Amino acid sequence: MKKKLIEGPLGFPMPEILAREVEALLKSLPKDSAYRYRKAAGIPAAVEFVKGEKADISLVSSDAIDRDGEVVLPKGLELTYFQKNPIVTFAHRYDELPVGKAQWIRKVEGGIKAKTVYTDAHEMARACWQMTQEGILKGKSIGFLPTRIRPPTGDELKSRPELKNANAIIETAVLLEYAVAPIPVNQDALVEAVAKGYADEEMLKRMGLKVSRHTSTKAVKDQVDLTATLLDALAGISIDPARIADLVMKRMKERGRV
Numbered sequence: 001m002k003k004k005l006i007e008g009p010l011g012f013p014m015p016e017i018l019a020r021e022v023e024a025l026l027k028s029l030p031k032d033s034a035y036r037y038r039k040a041a042g043i044p045a046a047v048e049f050v051k052g053e054k055a056d057i058s059l060v061s062s063d064a065i066d067r068d069g070e071v072v073l074p075k076g077l078e079l080t081y082f083q084k085n086p087i088v089t090f091a092h093r094y095d096e097l098p099v100g101k102a103q104w105i106r107k108v109e110g111g112i113k114a115k116t117v118y119t120d121a122h123e124m125a126r127a128c129w130q131m132t133q134e135g136i137l138k139g140k141s142i143g144f145l146p147t148r149i150r151p152p153t154g155d156e157l158k159s160r161p162e163l164k165n166a167n168a169i170i171e172t173a174v175l176l177e178y179a180v181a182p183i184p185v186n187q188d189a190l191v192e193a194v195a196k197g198y199a200d201e202e203m204l205k206r207m208g209l210k211v212s213r214h215t216s217t218k219a220v221k222d223q224v225d226l227t228a229t230l231l232d233a234l235a236g237i238s239i240d241p242a243r244i245a246d247l248v249m250k251r252m253k254e255r256g257r258v
Helices: 016-028 123-133 154-159 161-165 187-195 201-206 217-235 241-254
Strands: 005-007 013-015 038-042 055-062 070-072 087-090 100-108 111-118 139-150 168-181
Touching: 005 016, 013 016, 016 139, 038 055, 055 100, 055 139, 055 168, 100 123, 111 123, 111 168, 154 161
Parallel strands: 070 168, 087 168
Antiparallel strands: 005 013, 038 139, 055 111, 087 100, 100 111, 139 168
């Protein structure tokens, strides 16, 4: 029997029993904006593609300082909530079908590692898989609820001096979901995706990405057409170096330069 999915208290679908657990967790947290639902994104240093499968293995979270100046300690991330609903979205787009699921997720030295299996059930998932393979979609982004936040300790600062730049250490948190994500949104990469036929303008809009003149299919086609015209024109030009040298010498003699 399939688990009934409902819109959970954070606005994305989850099994009804999990939604109740998350709602209870939210009520138990301090009434402080720091304990809001948040996301942390990064680019894994290495990605392993599984031979014979539409899957990759990489860190989905690390202990590095994120863009908000915070550190999410991997050892303090509670994974059981996510394991009850291990779907993977594109860029946290809950209004779209998931692009895959986590076959497994575990804590490792310095981070959280997961095996992401991409579905072949719809176009966006296939596009995400292709763009991930080619390095266009490089990021992974987690969605979590902090449950304990503090400043860096003296011992942490001694072992990791870079933590002096950290605004906060998220010592414990509950992982609820993760996504594949373009980090940063690279317009050249999006043009490449359109040009290779992995995504069109409408799909980019559905993905929530900014579509400009430079990222549209027409812009790519126009650029290709202009390049082809230029190459054809150059091919029709016959260049004779000896003839050019003779003309230059002739003009210089006429001006009394030689």
